[in-house]
Amino acid sequence: MSCEIAILCEKPVQGKAIALALSDSAVKRGSSYRLSINGSSVVVVWSIGHITSLSDPEAYSEKYKRWRLEDLPIIPRLSQIKREVNPKQFKHLQYVVKILEGAGRILVATDRDREGELIAREILSRCNLSDSTQLFRVPINALDDVSIRSAFKHLTPHQLENRQASCAQMRAIADWLLGLNLTRLYSLVHGDNITGNSTIHIGRVSTPTLYLVWLREAAISAFVPHWIYQVKATFGVGHLRLSGEWVCQSEEVDDRGRCLSQREQQTVLHRCTEIGTARLVSHVSETKRTGAPLPYDLNTLQSKAIHSIGCTAKDVQSSLQSLYERHGLITYPRTESRYLPSSSKRTVGLTVEAIRRDDVGAKLAVFVSTQQLDQRVFDDQKVHANHHAIIPTSKSIDRSVLSPLENKLYDLIARSYLAQFAPPCIEEHSLVTLSVGHERFECHDKRIGQIGWRAITQGKYDGRFTSAYSAVDERLDLSHLDAGDTITLLALNAHDYETSPPRAYSEGSLLSAMKNLPRESLNGDHDAIKQLAGTGGIGTAATRAEIVFNCLQRDYLVRDTGTSRLQLTERGRQLLLLVDIAIKSPLVTALWESDLESIEIGRMSEADFYKKVASWVRDIVEKSRNHIDAKDSVNVPRIN
Template sequence: MRLFICEKPSQARDIARVLQATRRGDGCLAGSGVTVTWCVGHLLETAPPEAYGDRYKRWILEDLPIIPERWQVVVKPKVAKQLKAIQGLLQSCAEVVIATDADREGEMIAREIIERCQYRGPIQRLWLSALDEASIRRALTALRPGEQTLPLYHCALARSRADWLIGINLSRLFTLLGRRAGFDGILPVGRVQTPTLRLVVERDRAIASFVAKPFWTVDATLEADGTRFRARWQPPVNACDDSGRCLTETVAQEAAARLEHRASAQVSSVEIEAVREGPPLPFDLGTLQEVCSAKLGLGVQETLAAAQSLYENHKATTYPRTDCGFLPESMLDDVPNVLRALAAASPALAQWLRSADPARRSRAWNTAKITAHHGIIPTAVVIDLAQLSERERAVYSLIRARYLAQLLPDHEYLKSQVLLQAGQDRLVARGKQIQVRGWKAVIDELGDSDRPEPSQPLPTLREGADIRLLGTTVSAQRTQPPKAFTEGTLVKAMKTIANQVDDPRLKQKLKDSIGIGTEATRAAIIQGLIDHGYLQKKRRSLAATAAAHTLIEAVPREVADPVLTALWEQALDRIESGQLSVDTFLAKQAAWLTQLVHNHRSLTLPLPLPAPKGPSCPVCRSAMRQRKGRTGDFWSCTRYPDCKGTNPIKMSKRSVKPK
């Protein structure tokens, strides 16, 4: 019997349907010579500190650092029955096919079970990027040898255990130091969440310390051949800043007065450039989250949930947790089928589909640039748009527009720049004249463009011509502070955090690994910082709380620095290539951590920390948040699932409605 191990029940049902495994069993679906079973995410988790000794139940500085000699895992209680079912299937199968998500974490979910159950038979890997029937059938004909993807498990295992070392030890260390300073709550520290929090803290500080500077602009209105256009006065070097802004009002007013007394300006140069602009790549998850935050006002977790539902429940789109926007060239064969499905689902797309060319190859079609997954695109499944929620329809529309853009003509326009001289004053007029809207039309109408880009067509001008000068306008303006992060722009900053690193090799490593966190974890990291009370939402913006500022001042610079992730990624690459063992990597992390704890054990936090909102967890003393349960609302520990502490919500007399 060949056993397929999937990551979640919905995925198992889709694969079982193709394999004609329709007979229900204990935690599985069976067919002729094949059985499909499923996990529910991770069935196993790294054991908590108390598993290594009862003394670790109490948080004491003298016990730090906690470094296991032999790592242990425990079964998640809620899924113990499913693990037992898989264990029984592994004992009777002849071959295993790992069919979990095609990435490091997916590999680990299956391999940790296989290892715990001591299965020693042959293993193959099903590498899936979409759950529609055609994609599953194609992947089933191209199973990979298990040895090929085993290094992904080693990478995930090393990262998971090293994150445990940092999270457990430094969170306990700074929580205990916080209690010494009067803070009765948890101060969580982590390799990804702490640099993320630092990004927001530093942005808030930049906004708070920003001093607006006034500057002035002078715009002139000109006319040639019956066409009016605007040109901007260029201030002299001694009157402007590095950005070319005029900082002296009298200089701007005097220039405007001079221009008012002139009847014309002479064209000194004309530059015209024909520009062909290809479409943006299909979405990766981070870019989708950024656009949905800006256009739809969605949080990153809300976007991920909608994209996951489109993939799992509706089979409308491909795998969402991807860091890549490119598409394999082999998928060009699917374009006609996808277009037919889009047409059947939405007749309103007819005008775009008539213009779409299935043979067109944008830069998105590049097999060499594919990582574990390709960009998020529609599948060839005909869906009923009425069955989607309003949020799902909005997200699907964005994904669909980006895909259609790959099949439409390039956006073409003429970009013009004209320099004019009016006595001692110089003017610059810039224009854009659209020749072919191309893919811009579908993005503007159905996609992620907020509004069509404004353009100023310029008349035909020649050097030496005198152009009529009609008048001028002086505008007083002020420089603007940096914008506060939104959830979408924070995800983008996590992806592009290489910009914060000076070392060129480490900078490149962060670029190669797409920043800190993964497409699958960034949303949860941001939500965790909000739940713990370190970030707060103000409409769409995020702001760091006082506790966040204190924590970032207190933690060692190297912990809040993204360089740590870059160094880890270098090491994980070596693990994947067989040049470094998991044990050696963890030994180096343990030595570094031991020294760091020793250096900061006697640290005094710079400021008293504010008390967290709501009650404290009865188990770990962390902050709690309100959740909805089957029998009503209750308080749950913000460290869930690491801590299962709960409290009932006590109703006040005032909250009880009279009968």
């Protein structure tokens, strides 16, 4: 044996972090680290992302080098699907395989997600392992020293043919099968009729993403504005001021009860001005205690950063990956979950102490009590696919080595984490109903009686609050008033405004729409809406930003320089006019995402999923063939 234990990582940076965390005497030799643990020889090796990829169509037949309509659809049997090694990484793969084949125990420390499991399978399936070789999974979620050492104390048996790897494999195959057939189909038939490059990229997720933008732009174009005529009033109760709005009781209102008649508005203004005083009709108040928002998942954090910092989703994802891999300051970022496992309670003290060692963190941590855990955030049932919410690790931050964006993202994550251990925010919500003659006014009042976790999450620490129990507003006390008592009417103003159309998607709001599909994108299919509730929409946390980026790069989308809103280009509109609704609707893709989840939990087989996808692709190609004239054979550049 070349070693007693081999540790397989996903990337070189992970290999280095793990080796140095496990032993101060770890030595780098070529593409591995050598160390000793409790007298056992250990070698740490790594992949370089995906070392293998699905083969190009010409690997199945030379004739597929040439794009021809009569060759479509290209659908190999599932058992014949081929993967090939990246030529640049062939020698590295040989080196890794040799190390693994000589080990008595193999510890898989790739990312604990679908792609990480597939990367491990790609390598291990090429190894000639002895029957005595033991496989274990390292449940690693962060790359700081404490998290790494803890993970290696909680090894679990590992199966090469596990469902997460199968799910990743079938996702890749579905993307490959749909992409190569429909990209060739539409490029051959319509390539000369579209602006720019004649290659028309059809993607399982990217095309429905463009359709979401199309639907929003259609809603904006179809929007017919109308004027709203409101009356606003200011009332005085001692030194307190109440702002109220007139409640229109005529029939000239829209579906939200807003007045559509300027004549009615002016009549009310004149009548109320003449009366000059108001009377109390009722006062209803409710005290609300709210806990902090849950910690971030990837897409929620991307949306927050795009809005508050002003950056792209891809920039956020790259910076988070750096905070995770290079700096070891946060847990695994490509997560769909906003909850924490109950086991993470034991590291709360260490993590808070690490944040406290930073100047900003020290000021914010005064509002925190680790004895006051918000139990809502600890929920093992809601931790998605082994990955919990994004939180800081127990490693102290050195801001001097971080980029400006990395610093800002770490702050968002740290504030969100600390807020889980702060007192609730206590607000008093009041509805005061007043009458001026026969006209009714409603005053909706909200006052913060205890700042709680908001002292941590507010944008800039300003030292206003000395305690999480500090009050922000003076309490609205109307206890001395009875119904019918007179209240001073201080001011009346006409407030006229035109209704606004839906807002064009920003990158952040588009990511949210991909995750939580708008009802209109499902063509009013109530069964589909019910079936897809909570399934996660189209794409995954790890892929959505890249999909939007590719749509921009391929000139299907453009980002408005003034507003940063996303718009379809002429090329994008042409593509959506050409493709069948079955291709561009998010419905099919979302249902496939649901099927992939079923593979992961064992409710659907790989063969059944492949049969479903292959049948769908075959039907689309045949349907198109029946409506078009075949083109002559043409040469088209290969899609990368």
